[in-house]
Amino acid sequence: MRTIKIIDDIVKDGLTTIGEGYEITSDVEGADAILMRSTDIHGMDMPASIRCIARAGAGVNNIPHAELAERGIVVFNTPGANSNAVKELVIGLLMMGSRDVLGGMQWCRAHEDDPNAYAEAEAHKKAFVGREVKGRKIGVVGLGAVGSKVANACVDLGMKVYGYDPYLSVDHAWQLYRDVTPINDLDELCRECDYLTVHVPRKEDTVGMIGAEQLALLNPGAVVLNYAREDIIDEDAMEAALASGQVKQFFTDFATPKSLHMPRTLVTPHSGAGTVEAEASCARMAVDEMCDYLANGNITNSVNFPECHMGTCRGASRIACLHANVPNMIGQITAILADASANVQRMTNENSGRAAYTMFDTDEHLEPQIIERLRSIPNMWRVRVIQ
Ligand SMILES: NC(=O)c1ccc[n+]([C@@H]2O[C@H](COP(=O)([O-])OP(=O)(O)OC[C@H]3O[C@@H](n4cnc5c(N)ncnc54)[C@H](O)[C@@H]3O)[C@@H](O)[C@H]2O)c1
Numbered sequence: 001m002r003t004i005k006i007i008d009d010i011v012k013d014g015l016t017t018i019g020e021g022y023e024i025t026s027d028v029e030g031a032d033a034i035l036m037r038s039t040d041i042h043g044m045d046m047p048a049s050i051r052c053i054a055r056a057g058a059g060v061n062n063i064p065h066a067e068l069a070e071r072g073i074v075v076f077n078t079p080g081a082n083s084n085a086v087k088e089l090v091i092g093l094l095m096m097g098s099r100d101v102l103g104g105m106q107w108c109r110a111h112e113d114d115p116n117a118y119a120e121a122e123a124h125k126k127a128f129v130g131r132e133v134k135g136r137k138i139g140v141v142g143l144g145a146v147g148s149k150v151a152n153a154c155v156d157l158g159m160k161v162y163g164y165d166p167y168l169s170v171d172h173a174w175q176l177y178r179d180v181t182p183i184n185d186l187d188e189l190c191r192e193c194d195y196l197t198v199h200v201p202r203k204e205d206t207v208g209m210i211g212a213e214q215l216a217l218l219n220p221g222a223v224v225l226n227y228a229r230e231d232i233i234d235e236d237a238m239e240a241a242l243a244s245g246q247v248k249q250f251f252t253d254f255a256t257p258k259s260l261h262m263p264r265t266l267v268t269p270h271s272g273a274g275t276v277e278a279e280a281s282c283a284r285m286a287v288d289e290m291c292d293y294l295a296n297g298n299i300t301n302s303v304n305f306p307e308c309h310m311g312t313c314r315g316a317s318r319i320a321c322l323h324a325n326v327p328n329m330i331g332q333i334t335a336i337l338a339d340a341s342a343n344v345q346r347m348t349n350e351n352s353g354r355a356a357y358t359m360f361d362t363d364e365h366l367e368p369q370i371i372e373r374l375r376s377i378p379n380m381w382r383v384r385v386i387q
């Protein structure tokens, strides 16, 4: 029986693909895997039993995945599974930023006991006149699963859409409408934008990437949206831009002590991915990735190990080696197997960044001392006997 510790609120619907042979445990100690969302687990005492962590969602800045790789723990996320939810909310807020919807509604509510409200509303409605997004310029920072959908939706709304993403994947490039103009320079993207929206992961080069300089390049009275992470946009710079009127309205998904007190800032409680559909599809994808890894050693959508697929084990045994991406690892592994006269049926090796993964099926079970020899290879992070 393999055990899974669930951290965070994972919807029941999303757990339906957990098959037989798995049980949910309340204790992380001794668990095989963790299924989680946004809880920050930096500094968590990670039990040696944990083999993988599946993050039901996109952002993994809450997980020390590089460090965990060296402990042989595979971290998964669920690319794209909540991107439509974020897109829909961002587009809704874009509309709110163009028309003072909230102000108008508040005015009406404030007049609920006024018998002349109907006539007064007619007289007052001029105060809530907005502008149309059609023909306006929007800059989209990050054109991944969310950004590409937002960019395309803005094209559909008749906006002039510009995108900045130096690491744009081929898949996302294929998904982008031709009307989205790529810009290779962030400042150039920001210049004269009426709207700016950020959709990048939180990492070293994205923290604070939108600062005073970038905000000053927007058209006066611009609307800015942050549905990525709280510190992609420098909060001090945003506060100053709101105070000066350079930014007319700021929408953010992050209720930081500062954002909650900034003028003309509408804060949502990290609800970008908050739809029943997105929660279920993230959880299902995370569960599938986790179960396939625990049962078969296959790796799909890991952020700290390469993709690796060998289907189910066809031999007597399947061994997975998680190790550093350095020369001569395969040489050392195969030398030990040759020494043991082990017949390898199938073998695969993949690498990405600092990590590599070697998996093989053998005709017979390997003796425990052979497994120990594999474990003792320098730079070997973990050896799993899967079957
Ligand atoms: N508010 C929410 O509930 C919510 C929901 C989903 C995602 N997010 C956040 O949004 C981020 C993006 O989500 P996604 O699903 O689109 O991820 P994604 O990985 O599909 O897309 C991220 C894109 O950012 C690009 N990028 C990376 N570094 C960049 C840089 N320095 N400059 C410009 N572009 C850069 C990548 O090339 C990629 O195309 C997530 O990492 C997460 O932090 C928030």
Ligand SMILES: O=C(O)[C@H](O)COP(=O)(O)O
Binding pocket: 037, 038, 056, 057, 058, 059, 060, 082, 270, 272, 273, 274
């Ligand atoms: O990165 C993500 O996918 C979002 O921020 C959603 O986070 P959540 O799973 O905590 O809603």
